[in-house]
Amino acid sequence: MIPNNNSRKMFLEIVKQLRQLIHDENIPVGGKLPSERELAERLQVGRSTVREALRSLELLGIIETRRGEGTFLSDFRKHQLVELLSTFILQDSRSKKDVHTTMHALEKEAIRTICLTEQLQKQSIWDAFIDKLQEEMFQEDIIREIIIISNNRLGLKIWFLLKQFAGEPYRSLMNVKEKEAWKMLLGNLKVGNEQQAISNYNEWKLLMNRGEIK
Amino acid sequence: MIPNNNSRKMFLEIVKQLRQLIHDENIPVGGKLPSERELAERLQVGRSTVREALRSLELLGIIETRRGEGTFLSDFRKHQLVELLSTFILQDSRSKKDVHTTMHALEKEAIRTICLTEQLQKQSIWDAFIDKLQEEMFQEDIIREIIIISNNRLGLKIWFLLKQFAGEPYRSLMNVKEKEAWKMLLGNLKVGNEQQAISNYNEWKLLMNRGEIK
DNA sequence: AATTACAAAGTGGTCTGACCACTCATAGTT
DNA sequence: AACTATGAGTGGTCAGACCACTTTGTAATT
Incomplete structure (x- = not known):
């Protein structure tokens, strides 16, 4: 007979099978999962093991x-866990720096993609953003919109994820200089001027960093 | 008496208290935590509740x-969480294009980082790579080395992950033109010429794509 | 005295069964 | 028709019992 002496962690196996189940049954965001008791029976494990897996996924916000x-499949953007993680995990400045670096990589790539793709430039949304710059506005929203429009869904999801770990890298309020940088960036984005747009981005990032040092 | 049947999730409370305990007792990375049974008694909860909290932290790589x-405090720079989340995320967006775009973003950022950081340029490894170009060599290895040297461990981790999903985006054999592009790229990397290096990178990528179309 | 072999204690891994607290649908009452 | 009570289903928690594994101490052997 097959030994049940799994050197592996059972609950990790369950996590894996849950993922499979969610995929197979095509459970949508907000959809309901089978009950703990039913899962235990279907997966042939104890309820406590199922719970350990579920609790893990819950802490992850999944x-x-x-x-x-x-139990319901969650929109993982909502998780409150991340603030927990930042106090738990990201005390290491090296990690923080890595997160920021990686986010910037994704942001720049989005800008490049938009500049190099004609259809994406014609979006009138850029003008709308330029107008809105006068009001109070979240810089984060602009960045996010840029990545969304660049149409890299994977990049967007990773960016979301990292943003949650990064804490609050983007201040919401802008000073005059920052607004000016944004205006130029959006303007270059509109006409597809890649070199200039990236240059504007770097300038803006510099302004941000100075602002944080203050 | 104080009712502890709060609507709050007990296991989340335990997670919180574990963090406190780790802090208070100043447990170092690699250090040992109290046993599950001891924790259960100290925190006045059942062992299964303690386990749910511990399993959550384990899944997070903490x-x-x-x-x-x-149970030991782990080196959480392993970023196991990202790996996990990525496998969940990548279910519904397996667009190869997105994966490639994101990988390119990380690769470019590594090149930029190296160009803008003097210490990283002095590595004699670039010369070694240029020499090796004559032989048969895996392009993937060079790319990976570039990202490693750029010292963004998180980026590297994500890149590895994406590479798995991407299949085989990098052919191992190089033709004359590709070798030439690499030679220039590595040369510019060595002296920190960012603009040129990125330009070389894009040229190489173009060559790659043509090769694949053939 | 040194080494080996074995037993015991300690630890995480899992299962079972039992309650509790809560939500919801519904049968029953007014 | 509106309201109420009830019971089924679900997650939350606990206690106790094994199991598998590691470490450690001790007794037996050399």
Whole structure:
């Protein structure tokens, strides 16, 4: 008979199978998962093992549980866990720097993609953003919109993820210089001037860093 | 008496208290945590509750457990969480194009970082690579080395992950033109010429794509 | 005295069964 | 028709029991 002496961690196996199950049954975001008891029976493990896997995914913000109702697939953007992680994990400045560097890489790539793709430049949204610059506005929203428009869904998701780990790298309020940098950046984005746009981006980043040092 | 049947999730509370405990007792990376049974008694909860919290932290790569030995504070720079989340994320966006775009973003950022950091340019490894170009060599190895030297461990981790999903984007054999492009790229890398290096990179990428189309 | 072999204690891994607290649908009552 | 009570289903927690594994101490052997 096959020994059940798994050197592997069972609960990790369950995590894996849960992922498979979610995929196979095509459970949508917000959809309901089978109950813990049913999962235990279907996967042929104890309920406590199932729970360990579920609790892990819950801490990651992948699922959401409501007592008396059930377990639901969550929109992982909502997780509150990340602030926990930042206090737990990202005390290391090396890691923080890595997160920022990687985010910047994704942001720049989005700008490049947009500049090099004619259809993406014609979006009238750039003008709208330039107009909105006068009001109070979240810089983060602009960045996000840029990445969204660049149409790299994977990059966007990774960026979201990192943003959550990075804490608050983007201040919401802008001073005059920052607004000016944004205006130029958006303007160059509109006409597809890659070199200039990247240059503007770097300038803006410099302004941001100075602002943080203050 | 104080009712502890709060609507709050107990296991989240335990996670919080574990963090406190690790801080208070100043447990170093690699250090040993109290046993599950001891934690259960100290925190006045059941062992299974403690386990749910511990399993969550384990999935996040914050702790490491070894059967028969104990639970240890892990080197969380391993970023296991990113790996996990990525496998979840990549289910619904397996667009190869997105994967490639994101990989290129990371590669370019590595090149930029190296160009802008003097210490990284002095590595004699570039000359070694230029020499090796004559022989049969894996382009993938050069790229990887570039990212490693750029010292962004998170980026490297993500890059590795994406490479797995991307299949085989980098052919191992190089023709004359590709070798020439690499030679220039490495040369510019050595002296920190960012603009030219990125330009070389783009040229090389173009050559790669043509080769694939053939 | 040194080495080996074995037993015991300690630890994480898993399962079972039992409650509790909560939500919801529904049968029953007014 | 509106309201109420009930029970089924679900997650939350606990206690106790094994198992598999590692470490450690001790007794037996050399």
